[in-house]
Amino acid sequence: MLRRILRVFSPSSTLEGMLAYPEGKRIYREFHSLRREQMDQDALKVINRLNRHGHRSYLVGGCVRDMLLGRRPKDFDVVTSATPTQIRKIFSNSRSIGRRFKIVHVIFRGGKVIEVSTFRSLPDHRFEPGKKDDYMLKRDNQYGNPREDAARRDFTINAIFFDPRNESVIDYVGGYDDINNKAIRVIGDADISFKEDPVRMLRAAKFAALLDFNIDPGTLKGIKRNKNEIQKASTARLLEEYNKIFRTGRSFQIFQSLAETGLLKAMLPEAWNASDAGKSDFADSSIGRRLSIADKMLDEREDLTTIIFTALLICDLVSDVFTGQVKGNITEYVRQRMLPACERMQIPGKDRDRLLQMFISQTRFRHSGKSKKSRPDVFRNKVFFYEAFMLFKIYTLSINDEESIQKAMFWEIGPRGRPPEVNKIISAFPPRRNQRRNGGRGGQNRSGGNRPRKNRTADKQ
Incomplete structure (x- = not known):
């Protein structure tokens, strides 16, 4: 009760109290390194056209943050005073998307x-006294101005604008200083922010690991207080974040941060309880060791799908399949053991069927394969073989089982064992040096199918 009363009268309960610079601080080009030449030229075309139609427009968010850090952004996002309807009228090559967040995609060649x-x-409820738990954002189409827009974003480092007209950085929330200080800081009241959007807690851990930043002490305390709010988050958004994390090559560091804040236990209690993550340092835990090995493989351009990472998170639930100690129906054993985690993760x-096949194949x-069903040449042609083998x-490797490692070397892997998702990932990678220019990753046979490579042993995977 006292905390709620204090929150109503705290500085962060007003818009001005949430802003480090209520009127906006402009950092001109003499004091930073950002230049128009570094920007995506199509994004600049969008901004220039909006400006010509009388709409204030900036670059915003991760692209500004990354450029200030000397990184090349993957995306350049634009924010403007124009409404989605007005944007659509200005750009014929555009479409509106989103329910909760109405945005416009301008499509180029x-x-x-x-x-x-x-x-x-x-949102209106931000400053309403008496609110208790009803902070979660359901719709967010109330239009505002730049300082309101900055205040509603997740972290200060993601709330910085760049004005290409005079190459100035505009900061309302202290994000420019936090970038220089390598700090992840929530904007405003941490309790309200994380109740509005619990996924922000996961993103804090992700940014800290990817950028090598520290989570601000006040923000960290807010995460620990509100960790169970993550169970109210949209499962679709959580899955999206998981998949992004798996592709970073730093999943170990991110999940280590999630473990330290208590978020991992709240997000995946079944997997947490089945593992030893709560009984030892995360780096020495079963989950930590597996993720660390997977990150190294990804860094070496091994072909790991998101479903492999998902299996690595929950495989302690079915640990008996790896030791051959399952009694009775192995399919039913795996299905029942992994069901709660699969339902929680939606x-x-x-994908559940793929996980099931991966686990029961362990x-x-x-075995070298005495029966026809388990013969290597038959097993290797199964669509799930590649993912099952990598698991x-x-x-x-994570349990340092020398005998099993030697058995892994027995298995040769050809492209036919890879599902379409893996081949899609492979096609996005630049070719390795020892690949034939015309051969790619396996040629085509006369019938149009993939031709397995010869002499590609498991330890090369």
């Missing part, structure tokens, strides 16, 4: 997209 959003204001049915890797290899 080759399918390239520049995302344009309208300045938004803080894993789609087709015992096959320990087996990472698991055996």
Whole structure:
């Protein structure tokens, strides 16, 4: 009760109290390194055209943050005073998307997209006394001005604007200083912010690991107080964040941060309880060791799908399949053991089937294959073989099982064992040096199918 009363009268309970610079601090080009030449030229075209139509427009968010850090942004996002309807009228090559956040995609040649959003204001409930738990954002289409838009963003480092007209950085929330100090700081009241959008807690851990920043002490305390709010988050958004994390090559560091804040236990209690993550340092835990090995493989351009990472998170639930100690129906054992975690993560049915096949296949890797069903040439042609094998290899490396590691070397992997998702990932990678220019990653046979490579042993995977 006292905390709620204090919150109503605290500085962060007003818009001005949330802003380090209520009138906006402009950092001109003499004091930073950002230049128009560094920017995406199509994004600048969008901004210039909006400006010509009388709409204030800036670059915002991660692209400004990354450029200030000397990194090359993946995306350049634009924010403007124009409404989505006005943006659509200005750009015929555009479409509106989103329910909760109405934004416009301006589409250029080759399918390239520049995302344009309208300045938004803080939700009405932000400053209403008496609110208890009803902070979660359901709709967010109240338009506002730049300082309101900055205040409603997740972290100070993501709330900085760049004005290409005079190459100035505009900061309302102290994000420029936090970038220089390498700090992840929530904007305003941490309790309200994390109740509005619990996924922000996961993103704080992600940014800290990816940028090598520290989470601000006040923000960290807010995460620990509100960690169970993550269970109210949209499962679709959580899955999206998981998949982004798996592709970073730093999943170990991110999940280590999630473990230290208590978020990992709140997000995946079944997997947490089945592992030893709560009983030892995360780096020495079963989950930590597996993720660390997977990150190294990804860094070496091994082909790991998101479903492999998902299996690495929850495989302690079915640990008996790796030791061959399952009694009775192995399929039913795996299905029942992984069901709660799959439901919590809202894993789609087709991915659950893939996980099921990956887990029940683990015992096959320990045998050279006396029966026709488990013969290597038959097993290797299964669509789930590649993912099942990579799971087996990472698991055996994580427990330093020399006998199983030797057995892993028995298995040769050809492209036919890879599902379409893996081949899609592979095609995005630049070719390795020893690849034939015309051969790629396996040629085509006369019938149009993939031709397995010869002499590609498991330890090369």
